[in-house]
Amino acid sequence: MTAVLRGPDLDRGRVAHSRPSLLLAGDEVVFAGQPVAVVVATSEAAASDGAALLDVEYEALDSVDSLEGAETDEVMVWPHGTPTAASSQAGLHGAETSSSDSGSASNVDERRVFERGDVEGALSGAHVVIDRTYRNARVHQAYLEPHAVVAVPGVRPGEVTVHTSTQGQYVVRAEVAGALGLRERDVKVVPMTVGGGFGAKYGILDALVAATALHVRAPVRMVLSRTEDMLTTTPTPETSIRVRLGVDAEGRVSALDVRAVIDNGVFRFGHAGIVATVIGGMYRCEHVRIETVEVLTNRAPVGAYRAPGVPQALFALESSVDEAARALGLDPLEFRLLNAVDGGDLTGTGRPWPDIGLRACLERVREHPLWRSRGSVPFEGVGLAVGGWPGGFSPAGAVCRVDSDGTVRLHVGSVDISGVHSSMVLIVAETLGVRPEDVEIVQGTTDSGPYAPASGGSQVTISLGGAVLDASRQVREQLRDLAAAHFEAHRDDVELEEGRARVRGVPAREVTFGQLAQLGERLPGGPGPVVAEGRASLKGGAPGFTAQLVRVRVDPDTGVVTPLEAVAVQDVGFAINPLLVEGQMHGGTAQGLSFGLYEGLRYEGGSVTTANFLEYVFPRALDLPTLEAVMVERPSEHGPFGARIVGEPPITAGAAAIANAIRDAAGVRVTALPVTSEMVWTLMRQEA
Amino acid sequence: MYTTEFDYHRAGSVQEALALLAANPDAKLLAGGHSLIPAMKLRLASPPALIDVSKVAGLRGIRLEGVEVVIGAMTTHRDVEFSDVLRAACPLLSQVAPLIGDPMVRNRGTVGGALAHADPAADYPASMLALGASMTIASTSGERTVPADEFFTGMFETAVAPGELLTEIRVPAATLGEGQAYEKFAHPASRYAIAGVAAVVRTQGGSVSSARVAMTGAGYHAMRLTKVEEALVGQTPTPEVVEAAVRGAVSPDELLGDHFASAEYRAHLVEVQARKAILRALGSAG
Numbered sequence: 001m002t003a004v005l006r007g008p009d010l011d012r013g014r015v016a017h018s019r020p021s022l023l024l025a026g027d028e029v030v031f032a033g034q035p036v037a038v039v040v041a042t043s044e045a046a047a048s049d050g051a052a053l054l055d056v057e058y059e060a061l062d063s064v065d066s067l068e069g070a071e072t073d074e075v076m077v078w079p080h081g082t083p084t085a086a087s088s089q090a091g092l093h094g095a096e097t098s099s100s101d102s103g104s105a106s107n108v109d110e111r112r113v114f115e116r117g118d119v120e121g122a123l124s125g126a127h128v129v130i131d132r133t134y135r136n137a138r139v140h141q142a143y144l145e146p147h148a149v150v151a152v153p154g155v156r157p158g159e160v161t162v163h164t165s166t167q168g169q170y171v172v173r174a175e176v177a178g179a180l181g182l183r184e185r186d187v188k189v190v191p192m193t194v195g196g197g198f199g200a201k202y203g204i205l206d207a208l209v210a211a212t213a214l215h216v217r218a219p220v221r222m223v224l225s226r227t228e229d230m231l232t233t234t235p236t237p238e239t240s241i242r243v244r245l246g247v248d249a250e251g252r253v254s255a256l257d258v259r260a261v262i263d264n265g266v267f268r269f270g271h272a273g274i275v276a277t278v279i280g281g282m283y284r285c286e287h288v289r290i291e292t293v294e295v296l297t298n299r300a301p302v303g304a305y306r307a308p309g310v311p312q313a314l315f316a317l318e319s320s321v322d323e324a325a326r327a328l329g330l331d332p333l334e335f336r337l338l339n340a341v342d343g344g345d346l347t348g349t350g351r352p353w354p355d356i357g358l359r360a361c362l363e364r365v366r367e368h369p370l371w372r373s374r375g376s377v378p379f380e381g382v383g384l385a386v387g388g389w390p391g392g393f394s395p396a397g398a399v400c401r402v403d404s405d406g407t408v409r410l411h412v413g414s415v416d417i418s419g420v421h422s423s424m425v426l427i428v429a430e431t432l433g434v435r436p437e438d439v440e441i442v443q444g445t446t447d448s449g450p451y452a453p454a455s456g457g458s459q460v461t462i463s464l465g466g467a468v469l470d471a472s473r474q475v476r477e478q479l480r481d482l483a484a485a486h487f488e489a490h491r492d493d494v495e496l497e498e499g500r501a502r503v504r505g506v507p508a509r510e511v512t513f514g515q516l517a518q519l520g521e522r523l524p525g526g527p528g529p530v531v532a533e534g535r536a537s538l539k540g541g542a543p544g545f546t547a548q549l550v551r552v553r554v555d556p557d558t559g560v561v562t563p564l565e566a567v568a569v570q571d572v573g574f575a576i577n578p579l580l581v582e583g584q585m586h587g588g589t590a591q592g593l594s595f596g597l598y599e600g601l602r603y604e605g606g607s608v609t610t611a612n613f614l615e616y617v618f619p620r621a622l623d624l625p626t627l628e629a630v631m632v633e634r635p636s637e638h639g640p641f642g643a644r645i646v647g648e649p650p651i652t653a654g655a656a657a658i659a660n661a662i663r664d665a666a667g668v669r670v671t672a673l674p675v676t677s678e679m680v681w682t683l684m685r686q687e688a
Numbered sequence: 689m690y691t692t693e694f695d696y697h698r699a700g701s702v703q704e705a706l707a708l709l710a711a712n713p714d715a716k717l718l719a720g721g722h723s724l725i726p727a728m729k730l731r732l733a734s735p736p737a738l739i740d741v742s743k744v745a746g747l748r749g750i751r752l753e754g755v756e757v758v759i760g761a762m763t764t765h766r767d768v769e770f771s772d773v774l775r776a777a778c779p780l781l782s783q784v785a786p787l788i789g790d791p792m793v794r795n796r797g798t799v800g801g802a803l804a805h806a807d808p809a810a811d812y813p814a815s816m817l818a819l820g821a822s823m824t825i826a827s828t829s830g831e832r833t834v835p836a837d838e839f840f841t842g843m844f845e846t847a848v849a850p851g852e853l854l855t856e857i858r859v860p861a862a863t864l865g866e867g868q869a870y871e872k873f874a875h876p877a878s879r880y881a882i883a884g885v886a887a888v889v890r891t892q893g894g895s896v897s898s899a900r901v902a903m904t905g906a907g908y909h910a911m912r913l914t915k916v917e918e919a920l921v922g923q924t925p926t927p928e929v930v931e932a933a934v935r936g937a938v939s940p941d942e943l944l945g946d947h948f949a950s951a952e953y954r955a956h957l958v959e960v961q962a963r964k965a966i967l968r969a970l971g972s973a974g
Binding site: 044045048049052225227557558598602609610613614615616617618623676677678681682 | 689690692693730731873875876877878947948949950953956957960
């Protein structure tokens with residue numbers, strides 16, 4: 001054993017206000033799974049032995065263990081105010097605080113209301129009102145690779161290099177620098193290949209490992225065990241969402257009233273905007289009121305998980321929409337088409353959607369054989385639900401150059417979490433007229449990579465794609481100029497294809513891109529090497545919508561639900577790499593079904609009781625139904641080549657589709673996730 | 689995850705294993721290791737020494753001995769799964785083995801290891817009870833035989849005493865008119881049994897002459913469902929009779945419950961699995 005470090009050893013006078021900024025506990029532990037000490041040793045076995053020797057004495061304090069308990073404020077998670085990025089140490093230790101130091105002392109971190117029209121009036125005038133409250137358990141991202149970080153102190157004091165499995169290296173750099181009080185230039189992040197992120201790989205351990213490495217002045221490697229990972233990282237929140245949905249006699253949605261209570265754990269998160277945007281933005285409705293209540297509890301802080309908050313929100317909305325259609329005797333698809341939003345209609349926060357393809361997805365489902373031929377086999381049913389996600393978009397840069405052997409190199413600062421860099425290669429290949437295998441992508445570090453946003457929010461393709469397109473177009477023009485000079489021809493007559501330049505009408509003469517690159521590198525007084533920096537900054541997003549069907553069988557004896565077949569229709573704008581898009585649709589759809597049918601962290605008190613893969617349920621390949629991905633391509637006005645966001649929409653509809661399929665198959669309405677066989681069995685018994 | 693440090697001994701014979709056990713009273717016996725090693729890595733178990741019995745001569749194999757099938761304790765689940773002897777003489781175990789773990793577990797895990805570990809959710813125990821198997825247990829003072837009914841004494845507890853080694857399992861070969869079946873309701877994550885029921889039913893002249901039905905997974909240890917057995921014997925086994933026989937097979941008070949399956953639900957699942965197992969056993973009676 002080399003060292004044992006406790007909170008004060010690493011304390012740099014900064015207040016932990018988020019999971020990434022959390023180092024070691026001081027004299028209070030606020031959630032089960034919070035790191036309290038670090039044991040450094042020269043082997044993992046010795047570190048395990050050392051950790052086993054630590055004897056931590058805990059005195060149990062009152063805690064807030066549930067979402068219900070939080071709102072009452074009988075026990076405070078943060079009696080002296082909720083820590084924020086601007087919190088001071090003094091304020092949180094009970095000294096006089098100003099309002100900018102911390103939030104008020106309440107477990108209700110933020111309450112927001114998004115309102116238009118007169119909801120109560122509209123509800124009282126509605127022909128049918130569906131009033132239900134939905135719950136879901138916390139779901140963990142359950143990536144196969146647990147969090148893993150190596151931090152290496154630099155030559156100069158205060159410098160550190162962090163090798164990490166992350167979705168966003170610039171985010172990690174900012175988190176580490178902020179938590180440790182370092183300059184960003186002193187923190188170098190080297191992003192490693194990511195073995196699954198789904199929103200959770202944004203720097204949970206990096207500050208702690210960097211601080212430890214700086215303290216012991218030696219490289220430090222930390223790899224979480226599965227159980228540690230499931231206890232100390234950031235799942236998606238448990239929510240309780242009440243929906244009151246009013247529909248008029250013609251089947252038009254007339255009122256929507258939502259109250260969503262979201263348990264963010266010990267730290268602030270901010271799910272309100274996205275939950276409201278989506279839950280109030282799927283159907284046209286004049287009278288809308290959405291109240292979001294984000295509460296704090298003494299549980300591990302939540303974090304991003306593929307379309308944060310939206311599977312929960314749409315489980316609630318789409319279950320209620322299904323019930324409304326049933327109450328009116330309307331076909332659930334036609335009911336949705338009658339009410340579904342289009343470009344220009346409002347989101348739940350009152351902003352107009354750009355051009356979107358929700359209706360196009362529903363129209364495609366209407367033609368699908370699974371919908372048209374849905375039958376009346378006893379205890380089998382088909383569920384329909386829609387989903388969507390606005391998606392992120394950010395400025396980004398990229399560098400493209402051609403080497404003397406003709407290899408095209410693309411330098412990016414983005415992290416490839418899903419094969420997304422293959423789309424960048426295709427953009428370069430398409431623009432320059434080279435084979436994809438002649439394009440090499442070079443992923444830079446925070447020191448070397450051109451800036452790119454984190455690989456989250458489904459945005460890499462649309463955000464970075466424009467920069468790559470810009471850089472490769474410039475390279476194309478440079479090649480054209482070099483070729484024109486070489487052939488003594490007009491540049492407009494130069495054609496580029498298959499890695500070669502020719503003059504139109506003179507097919508016998510050609511020069512390779514490699515030769516052109518050599519000309520650029522060697523010609524004194526010439527234009528210079530073939531290299532260009534591209535950048536892009538989209539004016540608007542490219543939201544993606546989906547409509548999904550799932551067919552299930554319910555075992556009347558046991559309540560076991562078996563998904564038999566799933567169809568995901570998604571508007572992808574333009575599929576730059578169709579294979580990759582299809583893979584994202586498969587994976588996201590599977591995760592959505594799993595959100596509905598399998599996954600949920602279970603707690604006793606504030607502690608997770610299912611922090612391992614023996615007890616945390618998720619589907620094996622054999623548990624998944626046949627998945628069919630159907631792409632709709634309605635070009636986005638903003639994305640390169642008309643591409644839309646792809647990664648997150650497919651997870652958003654599955655839980656609701658499962659619930660609606662169970663309703664169709666067994667006549668019972670589940671209102672809590674994940675749906676267990678016992679839950680369905682109990683409901684069927686009550687029904688009988 | 690790393691275990692604490694431990695000594696490792698490999699026994700070549702039963703005598704050597706027993707001598708090592710006597711010399712290392714706190715040692716654990718290592719068979720396939722698929723329960724013990726994970727427990728050690730999680731530091732739920734930290735034995736100072738392991739005595740590896742997986743290579744003990746003569747403990748691996750399946751043979752017919754008169755009217756009994758003898759299964760060496762170190763026979764792997766895979767050996768059981770693909771045994772022609774068992775398929776003919778004890779089809780129940782041929783059904784059970786492929787439901788255990790995954791191929792890697794089945795290639796390493798052993799029948800004796802699983803029985804001696806006595807996980808309350810393991811598959812074999814119910815089958816051994818239904819088959820009326822007997823266990824041969826060796827110690828320095830000789831061998832003794834314990835019937836399955838007296839073998840499973842509690843959660844992770846068996847009749848094997850300190851210093852003893854389970855060496856073989858003897859199973860009566862199936863007779864004419866006998867049918868065997870195992871029905872498992874698996875936990876969706878661990879795939880261990882939440883309710884597994886094994887049934888061995890014999891019919892003669894259209895009525896049930898004997899029935900042994902046992903469950904695993906739902907309670908603290910595997911146990912016979914004697915009320916079900918009594919309700920079947922002497923009856924013409926129609927679906928209605930079977931349905932009535934399994935009703936109230938076990939009381940929720942005797943069962944475990946957790947967030948995935950309450951005791952009440954487990955009691956229901958035992959009824960469902962018992963009905964399926966009995967009907968399938970009846971259908972397969974030769």
